[in-house]
Amino acid sequence: MAAAAADVLVPRLEEKHEEPQEKKQKKTDEEKQDVPYLSDDDDCFPGELPDMTRAELGLYHRQVYESGGFDVGDFRHSFACGRIEPMGFEGVINDADKKELGEYSMEAIHKYNTDEKKNFKFKEVVKANVQCVSGLMYYITFKAEDASTATIETFQAKVWRGIGFVEVTSIRVKPISISKQGNEDLTICCSRSS
Template structure:
């Protein structure tokens, strides 16, 4: 159990908490979990975006670390989608800990028209290996629009990142 228990604390059994957290993880794909409902410790938990370092494996603070991962994710997104979003700040991050870490980072970025959008990035950090950005996307339910023609982002042709071939080109294989 974690935290202090008071009269306002939820009164779920450990099994009910386990089922509830798994339901929230499935529903939001790991990005939106209400940890205030849980007293039990799980291998899925919120990151604390503070100016402290809670890891013995890195030198930067948690806020800087997740910010760096989000900047890398939006740079990959911009390259893939032909856009030019700029990282603003990390809103929150969730961590799944197993034989490494999977980070579910929710962050804000702005487009060339200074409109802010919320993005979600999933980043894997397998112990003793490099960090891999699984995906970066706009948080579902948002649309990207930039009405000023002078600032409109022109999308480049999309490429398959694994083979660097254009997706709309069909190749015959004999």
């Protein structure tokens, strides 16, 4: 299930491929010269992260597709430009970020209440992912309480903090994922009507 994948660090997924002989020879020659790093495009400089493998990219793109970016694993052991990443360290978001995400969540629930003629009140941030896109795109999962029924719903909002502005690009009640036979996810979006 995609939601569970976002809670743990995704282990490095290795690919098996054979390098051409001339590339192997070049590396051997460079290593003999005690070069501190290799200059091939697919190698890393010291302190840099390796690019995501094809297997990791495949898993990442499947998670983004299935969850809309809200439930994505932690691939911080590798690099990909523009990737959606979980906020916080080991799932814990610091207080300053939590406060900012709370403000964005309140803006999002206000938009939802206006559009849907509801009366939800923000309760707490559950988790958040972030993506660098001409500013930052936040994928925030939060809880809100319906003031008229006292029921608590989980919402997902995409909030774009651009250069000098903040915009709620989407808000929805979190879809419910139902596992079919353990290997397929069937996503159902629920909305309660009053």
